[in-house]
Amino acid sequence: xxxxxxxxxxxxxxxxxxxxxxxxxxxxxxxxxxxxxxxxxxxxxxxxxxxxxxxxxxxxxxxxxxxxxxxxxxxxxxxxxxxxxxxxxxxxxxxxxxxxxxxxxxxxxxxxxxxxxxxxxxxxxxxxxxxxxxxxxxxxxxxxxxxxxxxxxxxxxxxxxxxxxxxxxxxxxxxxxxxxxxxxxxxxxxxxxxxxxxxxxxxxxxxxxxxxxxxxxxxxxxxxxxxxxxxxxxxxxxxxxxxxxxxxxxxxxxxxxxxxxxxxxxxxxxxxxxxxxxxxxxxxxxxxxxxxxxxxxxxxxxxxxxxxxxxxxx
Numbered sequence: 001x002x003x004x005x006x007x008x009x010x011x012x013x014x015x016x017x018x019x020x021x022x023x024x025x026x027x028x029x030x031x032x033x034x035x036x037x038x039x040x041x042x043x044x045x046x047x048x049x050x051x052x053x054x055x056x057x058x059x060x061x062x063x064x065x066x067x068x069x070x071x072x073x074x075x076x077x078x079x080x081x082x083x084x085x086x087x088x089x090x091x092x093x094x095x096x097x098x099x100x101x102x103x104x105x106x107x108x109x110x111x112x113x114x115x116x117x118x119x120x121x122x123x124x125x126x127x128x129x130x131x132x133x134x135x136x137x138x139x140x141x142x143x144x145x146x147x148x149x150x151x152x153x154x155x156x157x158x159x160x161x162x163x164x165x166x167x168x169x170x171x172x173x174x175x176x177x178x179x180x181x182x183x184x185x186x187x188x189x190x191x192x193x194x195x196x197x198x199x200x201x202x203x204x205x206x207x208x209x210x211x212x213x214x215x216x217x218x219x220x221x222x223x224x225x226x227x228x229x230x231x232x233x234x235x236x237x238x239x240x241x242x243x244x245x246x247x248x249x250x251x252x253x254x255x256x257x258x259x260x261x262x263x264x265x266x267x268x269x270x271x272x273x274x275x276x277x278x279x280x281x282x283x284x285x286x287x288x289x290x291x292x293x294x295x296x297x298x299x300x301x302x303x304x305x306x307x308x309x310x311x312x313x314x
Contacts, residue, residue, distance in 0.1 A: 152170035171200060173224065185225065
């Protein structure tokens with residue numbers, strides 16, 4: 001620090017200090033409505049403030065969250081929802097359905113917040129202004145699983161296309177068939193591999209969530225596509241094994257939105273925005289990163305707050 005040598009400088013410093021104190025006082029008054037993510041506007045600031053995230057305001061009330069079955073079946077919401085209530089006093093009613101159904105709930109104003117994992121499916125709802133304030137929260141990946149006997153010899157394949165070709169020739173394959181994010185991804189990878197659905201031997205649609213679909217595939221000794229988190233969470237009760245993974249196209253990105261209160265005045269805007277801010281706050285991102293990591297020796301989800309789609313997974 002430079003030594004101030006003239007009285008005028010001392011006077012100026014005093015005025016500056018008073019101004020800063022007033023500004024800090026204003027920030028404290030606004031803290032109840034400020035987004036926790038606004039605390040860190042750069043990566044450096046985020047790292048600095050990670051351990052001292054502001055305590056969310058106790059706003060109380062309730063909200064409806066439309067989300068995917070994978071966030072429920074993996075057990076992640078069993079950790080995050082109680083933590084959110086403890087910090088904010090907000091009761092969340094979770095409705096776990098496929099991403100398509102969750103997005104439709106938002107589009108009809110039947111939910112206050114939406115947590116989903118299909119960027120291509122989400123875009124039209126954002127473009128129409130039905131979902132606002134979107135933030136990327138985390139990612140994991142999809143994997144192909146099958147019976148230990150691996151009748152299609154998928155484990156011997158080197159690429160995702162080869163794996164799908166082997167499954168299509170042998171089967172059986174259980175599809176979600178429910179317009180979920182996982183179902184959307186499944187359709188996309190079949191298409192990318194140049195394989196018609198009618199050419200997939202023994203392909204059946206469960207029309208159910210990820211946990212139920214895994215159980216059906218297990219019972220029928222079939223292959224299926226699943227998010228890694230749900231599979232690992234249920235693995236102890238399944239015979240299914242991972243037979244193919246790692247392809248860049250299998251990235252699974254989760255984003256959270258507020259249902260537009262300008263279109264649906266009954267939306268609990270304050271509570272839904274608090275949920276968004278909570279999920280992307282440094283403290284919650286640390287919880288996500290550590291979720292069940294000790295149990296499985298690997299992370300089930302990877303935090304991505306502040307990233308763009310192009311930056312996720314890099």
